[in-house]
Amino acid sequence: DIRAMPKGAAAMDERCKTDDMMKNPALLEAVLQYIACEQMGRNVQVMLPYADSLKYMADWFCQLWAESLGKDGLGTMPVPATGVTDQHSINQMFLDGIRNKGCLFVTGNSPSEGPVFGSDLPEEWKFLSGKHFGELLKAEAMGTRMALCCHDTPLVHIALDDASELSGGRLMMLLEAATVFTGWLMGINPLDQPAVELGKHLANARLGKPGFEADKEALDQFLRKPEEKQDF
DSSP: OTTHHHHHHHHHHHHTTOSOGGGOHHHHHHHHHHHHHHTTOOOEEEEEESSGGGHHHHHHHHHHHHHHHOOTTOSOEEEEOOTTGGGGTTHHHHHHSOSOEEEEEEEEOOSOOOOBOOSOOOGGGGGGTTOBHHHHHHHHHHHHHHHHHHTTOOEEEEEESOSSHHHHHHHHHHHHHHHHHHHHHHTOOTTOOHHHHHHHHHHHHHTTOTTOHHHHHHHHHHHTSOOOOOOO
């Protein structure tokens, strides 16, 4: 429902027009991000949606956050992850690796609890009989969230009413506004991407596009440097 997304975004935009931090979720998120980075040294921001329907929201957020705030040696590194999948792999690093990470944990209620576990389970799994699959996912989400907190990971939990287009629009506007506010707090212009443009200029120069003569000269100097190659 493409009309529901901008409707949700417009509703969040109204929420974010106040300078009262406790009534402006985007400003509050930005302040928490600033504190985590500047005062706690957390320079990696993990985006962990705990629903397959929100998986690509993490990729979108990381693109937004990285190109908006990665400037002048500043910003925090965004890392996408998805629950349940990544809690059994890279979450080991989040929990027990270097203490330089914060987490944006996102959940959304599903309209269906999914299938029910049958009664023919092995004895060690009998406690699941009669429970919905959704209960298992909610329990794993709770366990992962608490484990991160117990390992001193600064964590913000965004609990969506559902994973609908309306909620998706609200979430996207919240994160866009939070990115802008975080840039202001860090003294970064979040609305340009100068380093990315350099790569585009060099690609145009490589293809011979007129107007990129200076980039072509820099590219030629780079390519004249001898390479060290090794077969494997």
